[in-house]
Amino acid sequence: MAQRLALLSLLVPDYDAGIAFFTGVMGFNLLEDTDLGEGKRWVRVAPDGAETAFLLARAVGDQRDFIGQQGGGRVWLFLQTDDFAADHARMQAKGVTFEEAPRQEPYGTVAVFRDPFGNRWDLIQFAKT
Numbered sequence: 001m002a003q004r005l006a007l008l009s010l011l012v013p014d015y016d017a018g019i020a021f022f023t024g025v026m027g028f029n030l031l032e033d034t035d036l037g038e039g040k041r042w043v044r045v046a047p048d049g050a051e052t053a054f055l056l057a058r059a060v061g062d063q064r065d066f067i068g069q070q071g072g073g074r075v076w077l078f079l080q081t082d083d084f085a086a087d088h089a090r091m092q093a094k095g096v097t098f099e100e101a102p103r104q105e106p107y108g109t110v111a112v113f114r115d116p117f118g119n120r121w122d123l124i125q126f127a128k129t
Contacts, residue, residue, distance in 0.1 A: 004051055004052075005051075005052045006051075006052065006053070007044065007052065007053055007054070007055045008052060008053075008054055008055070009054075009055045009057045010054045010055070010056055010057065010070070010119070011057050011058075011059045011063060011066055011067045011068075011070060011117070012056050012057065012058060012059065012067065012117055013058070013064070013067055013117065014058060015033075015041050015043050015056055015058050017116075018043065018045070018056040018058075018117075019033065019043060019045065019056065021115060021116055021117075022045040022054070022056070023045060024094075025091070025094045025095065025096060026047070026079075026091070026094075026096075027047070027048075027090075028045045028046055028047050028054075029045065029046055029047070029048065030043075030044075030045055031044040031045060031046055031053055032044040039058075040058070041058070042055070043055065043056040044056075047079070067117050067118065068114075068115075068117040068118020068119050069118065070119065071119060071120060073120070074120065075112055075120040075121060075122050076119070076120065077119060077120070077121040077122070078121065078122045078124055079121055079122070079123050080124055080125070080126065081123060081124070081125050082125065083125070084102065084108075084123065084124075084125035087123060088102060088111060088123060091113065091123065096113050096115075097113060097114050098111050098112065098113045098123075099111075099112040099113060099114065099120075100112055106127065107124075107126060107127055108124055108125050108126040108127040109124070109125045109127075110122050110123065110124045110125075111123050
């Protein structure tokens with residue numbers, strides 16, 4: 001039996017704001033945007049070549065309190081790149097807020113950034129082994 005992680009739900013305040021950030025700023029692909037009726041949509045985005053996609057979930061009611069807090073304030077999303085310098089420069093040019101300068105760790109080059117919803121991410125290029 002083969003299994004894989006297909007989707008990760010990510011709370012956003014609005015579908016269109018999520019699509020705008022992930023496709024316009026991050027350069028992810030919009031895989032699907034299906035109207036489910038009653039204001040609900042099935043919206044999937046993913047970077048090129050990714051096996052796992054994000055399902056953008058518009059927060060409603062008390063869920064709004066958790067937008068940007070799904071990781072409890074920690075980095076919980078890790079965007080791997082094979083060209084850290086180029087992606088870091090492109091993201092900065094698009095207005096992405098990095099919390100730190102790039103740093104070298106035993107596992108690779110990394111810098112923490114926040115998306116406009118408050119989620120903390122690592123942009124990471126793993127060290128060659």
